[in-house]
Amino acid sequence: MRIDLHCHTLASSDCRTKLExxxxxxxxxxxxxxxxxxxxEIWGAQKLKEIAPPELNVIVGEEVYTAEGEIIGLYLTELIPRDLTPEETIERIHAQGGLALLPHGFDPLKPSRLQPDARRRVQNQLDIIEGLNGHVSWTGWxxxxxxxxxTHDKPASAGSDAHRAEDIGSVYLETPQRLVQTPTDLLEALSAGQIFGTWRNPVMSYFRERWAR
Incomplete structure (x- = not known):
C-alpha cells in the first residue's frame, strides 16, 4: 500500500490541479x-473524498499557517483557523481526533517552515514527521x-507536496499494512513502512509551475 500525505489542489491559491x-x-x-x-482550506479535500472511487482512500487534511510556521492536520472535520499559536493549532487538530504532522520542518530556505523554537516547544505534541518532502531545497534536509x-520516536511520512498533478505520488511511503481506516491505523502503517521517491529540484519546479499558470 502506497501513501502520499502531502498534496495540494486548486483549493490552494498556488495550485491549479483539478479535483476530477x-x-x-x-x-x-x-x-x-x-x-x-x-x-x-479543507473544502477541496472534502469534495475529493466525496467523489473519489472506493479504492482511493482520501484523508482530509489542511496545511495550517500558524503564527510560527506550518503544521499539517490530518483527519479533520472542521477548518483550523490560521495564525494561531503552534500549540493551539495542534490542540485543535487533536480535539477533532486528528493527527499533527510536521512538514518540511528542517529546510531553512522555506519561509513557511515551523520555526526551530516552536518545533522544540511542540515536539511532544507532534504525531508524525515528514521524512521525505518532494520539494525541499536540498535532500539533506x-x-x-x-x-x-x-531520535524523538516519531513515525516518518512521505509527502510529494504536489502543486501539479504530475508530481502526485512522486514520493510515497510503502507499507505492508492493508487496512488503514483510522488515525491509529495510519500511525501503525507509517511505522511499518519504507519511504521511496524522487526529490524535485525546487528551482526547476518553480519555473515549471510559473510556465503552467
Missing part, C-alpha cells in the same frame, strides 16, 4: 492513500528530518 483528475493520477501511480493538505523523527 486526481483519482486517475493516483491509479496510474499506484497511490492508495492520499492526504489533501491545501493551504488553510529530508535526511535530517528522518534522524529527528527517529
Amino acid at each position: 483528475i486526481i483519482p486517475e493520477v493516483c491509479r496510474a501511480r499506484g497511490i492508495d492513500i492520499l492526504a489533501i493538505t491545501d493551504h488553510n 529530508n535526511a535530517r528530518a528522518r534522524r529527528w523523527a527517529q
Whole structure:
C-alpha cells in the first residue's frame, strides 16, 4: 500500500490541479492513500473524498499557517483557523481526533517552515514527521528530518507536496499494512513502512509551475 500525505489542489491559491483528475493520477501511480493538505482550506479535500472511487482512500487534511510556521492536520472535520499559536493549532487538530504532522520542518530556505523554537516547544505534541518532502531545497534536509523523527520516536511520512498533478505520488511511503481506516491505523502503517521517491529540484519546479499558470 502506497501513501502520499502531502498534496495540494486548486483549493490552494498556488495550485491549479483539478479535483476530477486526481483519482486517475493516483491509479496510474499506484497511490492508495492520499492526504489533501491545501493551504488553510479543507473544502477541496472534502469534495475529493466525496467523489473519489472506493479504492482511493482520501484523508482530509489542511496545511495550517500558524503564527510560527506550518503544521499539517490530518483527519479533520472542521477548518483550523490560521495564525494561531503552534500549540493551539495542534490542540485543535487533536480535539477533532486528528493527527499533527510536521512538514518540511528542517529546510531553512522555506519561509513557511515551523520555526526551530516552536518545533522544540511542540515536539511532544507532534504525531508524525515528514521524512521525505518532494520539494525541499536540498535532500539533506529530508535526511535530517528522518534522524529527528527517529531520535524523538516519531513515525516518518512521505509527502510529494504536489502543486501539479504530475508530481502526485512522486514520493510515497510503502507499507505492508492493508487496512488503514483510522488515525491509529495510519500511525501503525507509517511505522511499518519504507519511504521511496524522487526529490524535485525546487528551482526547476518553480519555473515549471510559473510556465503552467
